[in-house]
Amino acid sequence: MALFPESLENLINALSALPGVGIKSAERLAFYLLSCPPDKAARLSEAITRARDKITRCRVCQNLSEDEVCALCASETRDKTAVCVVQDPKGVIAIERSREYNGLYHVLHGALSPTAGVSPRDLTIEELLTRVSAEGSAIEEVILATNPDVEGETTANYITGLLKPAGARVTRLARGIPVGGSLEFLDDRTLGRALEGRS
Ligand SMILES: [Zn+2]
Helix, strand or coil, rough: CCCCCCHHHHHHHHHHHCCCCCCHHHHHHHHHHHHCHHHHHHHHHHHEEEEEEEEECCCCCCCCCCCCCCCCCCCCCCEEEEEEEEEEEHHHHHHHCCCCCCCEEEEECCCCECCEEEEEEHHHHHHHHHHCCCCCCCCCCCEEEECCHHHHHHHHHHHHHHHHCCCEEECCCCCCCCCCHHHHCHHHHHHHHHHCCCC
């Protein structure tokens, strides 16, 4: 016999499928959602549906956007000769917060990992190559800002191998980023220095 009514069981299962949410937390959240005012639960449900409906990927940089071309790519004041390659949208936010960079971005949406079954086709590497090698492309420098862990390094090396023949200058963030760390957890000054000292 099931412990909970079916709809509650479904809610708990859906919540526990979220990253970082164990079964106990999922149960706690589900009970909270059942006990809170109905409009509060409805707002959460609407926010999820709305975000899923509205958010797409920018055609140029692949970052999350509500428009076909995101605000950063559409901006007239950004330096169009530099592209900073990050693993995920959180990387864009981390680098923007450092205020040391005024170029464009490219979001890979992951990193290569043979063990997790992530291959180049699962990332937006093809889109990056097309961007850099497109006729009339203004891109002169590609800054690889993947995370300083095994997957990030593997991804950066792979992309370097593909971009070098395309003639683009490829740089990496300077050392000083703790190994195994993730860009989003760096303080703005460390990230700023790593950007300045890129080589
Ligand atoms: Zn964009």
